[in-house]
Amino acid sequence: MQAIRGSRQDASAMREQNAKAPRIPDFGRRIRELFHPYRGRLALTIVLVLVTAGLTVAPPLLTQEAFDQGLFPGGGPNLPRLAEIVGGMVLIWVVSQVLGVGQTYLTATIGNGVTASLRQRLFTRLQQMELGFFTRTRTGVIQSRLANDVGGVANVLSNTVSSVVGNTVTVIAAFVAMFLLSWQLALIAIVLLPILAVVQRRVGQRRARIATQTQESLSELSAITQEALSVSGILLAKAFTQQRHETERYAAESRKQLQLQVRQEMSGQGFFAMVQIFLLIVPAVVYLVSGVLLSNGVAITAGTIVAFTTVQARLTWPLMGLLRVALDLQTSSALFARIFEYLDLQPAITDRADAVPVPQGPALGRVEFDGVGFAYPGGPGQEAVDILRDVSFTVEPGASVALVGPSGAGKTTIGYLVPRLYDATSGSVRFAGVDVKDLQQESLLATIGIVSQETYLFHATIRENLRYAKPDATDEEIRAAAAGANLHDTIERFPDGYDTVVGERGYRLSGGEKQRIAIARVLLKNPPVVVLDEATSALDSMSERVVQDALDAASAGRTTIAIAHRLSTVVDADEILVLDAGRIVERGTHLELLRLGGLYAKLAAEQLAEEEAQPV
CATH class of the missing domain: 3.40.50.300 (P-loop containing nucleotide triphosphate hydrolases)
Structure with a gap:
């Protein structure tokens, strides 16, 4: 049930955030923007890729020269010419390998730099989100976006540019060389390419759908791991003997993840097997067609046939690489959508354009609530939940106010409205005489201790x-x-x-x-202001006395808003506000409220009876 509730809350939270976030624009433009800081290195990489790709096509052409001019020129081998051709082939391979090392370094630097930048941007955006976002979204889901989603596109960011440029140049150069060698044989090699392109697109769309499901499953696995293997989660599971339940919950999601991973891997295997078969049978067909052409009087030398099949063999891996990149790009589009979805989130609480720092002066530390109301937004199709209604009070600099009342009365919410962790939905909260919505958040938070x-x-x-x-x-x-x-x-x-x-x-x-x-x-x-949110409610009497002395030291000379469960901790407050159902129903000092005989007196009597009933 916990997992079901968490999933529903996460889904509801994302729908709400999606309503605020703009639609994701063109992926291509946004991905290009990621590479903008590395444009110099990227240009150098492209140059190296072009040179390396061009060099890889030269050896097959030299092979034709080796056969026709070195080995079988007529009248016996021409060893000097053959030595020149072989030397050229060796030099080309050495140069291309050296350039390949430099290309690998550059692509690794660019790809990992872009990945790190993307992860940092995502973390920065999450740091800017309001507190309410994190109360609606499980930590494991957020961690999955940072780790699994960004990690899933790392390979695409690292290798796509060099792979696309290099393989494209190699494929084009190979086809040009094949047409130069024999246009009749070249037609055989390209006749099925349009069919492969159509099949590849459909396979890619299917893999993208599976990738989305896979990442959602990974998010759920991360959430389960974070919840169950944290110290609090382990303690809870052991206390209620639910270790087996947690193991089964993880195992069920792990099985689902396994099935999705297998489906994603297998979704393209049939396609690539078909491509491999096509590329493997082409040489055999070339030999057959060459025989037919020779029998019909078309002049084709042995060197041409060997060079053509060599070029065609060299075409196999670049073509496969392009098809794989195309599939990876379609698959990664689902991951980029999830990443950009978080990058496009708009914080609900931001600084206004004319926001000012907290003013220094005599009013520093004054806190004012003027007709404040607050409601948590409801989910889709649900009404907002009212927490506070028409709350008004003032705390002068250096004074102390205590908030007491039944659980759920809205005490903690008031404490969170002062540093603007939440925004009031009606009325105004003023700090040092200025509405907190007109203050810079960083300046406001710097003056408040919680x-x-x-x-x-x-x-x-x-x-x-x-x-x-x-x-x-x-x-x-x-x-x-x-x-x-x-x-x-x-x-x-x-x-x-x-x-x-x-x-x-x-x-x-x-x-x-x-x-x-x-x-x-x-x-x-x-800080000049401190907010104490039931800081001693979970402690025993001895620890409470020690901590209360520390709290008194922290409050001395500062504006203090103390949210109290135990009334004994707030008897010396300058003013006590009693809340019930989101409203202030009583206010006064400890003795005044006791004489009033209202809710505060009732709460005090109940706590006194509980303390007297406890064994010494």
Whole structure:
């Protein structure tokens, strides 16, 4: 069921994004644009390919000379002339191989450079997407676009230009040489080419359809892998003894992928077998036709027949190469469509043309909500889901406000609207007296620190995780931030100290230690505003006290918006806002709300009863 829901959500998300994104224009133009930075190297590659392709046709013509002028000129072999011809053939092969090495280097440089650039552009575009895109799309699907789709076109980007140019020149030169040798025999070699072109086009269309299905299956495999083999996924599977289910889910998709891969490989094999048969029987037919022509008085020398069959044999691989490239281009069109689909995504939250940085001054740190409403967009055919309705409040610089209420009341959404991770659908959110939609996002985010309930840590050292907030931070600044978060003494007790590797998502640390690292990050960033999103709700009482002390240090002198589950953590807030069903239903201090006897008093009584019922 999880996989089904994920697939439906992904499909819905992509349909929604596709509605916003423009239709993909001509592939050829867009692919040419990818090669634009390498146009100098590309021109040199084409020159080398042209020279190499031209040289490969010369040896068969020299073969005719070797037979007719060196071996059988009449009156015995002409050894001096034969030596000249053989020397020319050897020189041509040596030069063509040397040029081929240079050509390979250039194509590898260009192809891998274009692939790396394409992958980087795709990653950059994904970094620009709003938070909502990632809540609708599974991480494994995104990873598949970066790895599998871009990797799938890497070979096309690396070899297409040189293969098309080189093979085309070789094929044209071979046909010219064949007509120069004998136009009658040349007609035999080209009579079936139009039929091959038609068959190739149909095979390519079928392979493109299969390629699309294959990449979708690879995306699903990546999503299953990311979900099931992450630390959280493994823990969940073991906790509910679902390892067999996850294995069967992966095996089912793997079998589907296997079938698609086999279909894709086999879809062109019959076509290429037919091409091979055609090219292999041509020499035999040439001998037969040559005999018929000779019996009818047409002068054809032995050298001409040998040279013609040699040229025709040399035609086999270039022609096969062109047909394969044509098939690869048709197949890769499905991959390019998926890549350009992501490149054409338009972020829902962007800077306006006249956006300004956050103004410095006395108003820095003031947060104002004026009649704010917010609704998550619904899927196709579904209505939007209202989360907030007519929310208004003001937090003065340096003051603290706490948001409390039942789960789903909209507390976290308010916290996300301040740094503009989401945009309000009605009303306005102002920061330092300016609507956040008129501020530069980078400037806005630089002035806000966020401590969420779930702390994300990289598989790196504690020092590296802390320095993520300020890459140029000194060791003294890092230790000061850790001390302010009540973390320094704990780190010093580890054998490796600040060089301790925290493990995947920080699973080698306790919940309280991870939260204090998140708080230390904020202290290192030193923003004027902090948003604390239920930072202690998942901790035990002892860890909560330690973390709460760290939170108090992080909040000191800063505008603080605290989203609280445990009311004991917000009793000292300057103002407490009580939310229910997306509206502010009560506001005041802790004592004022208790005297009011409303929802806040009820929540406080329930939490007090729960704490008293817990065994010591």
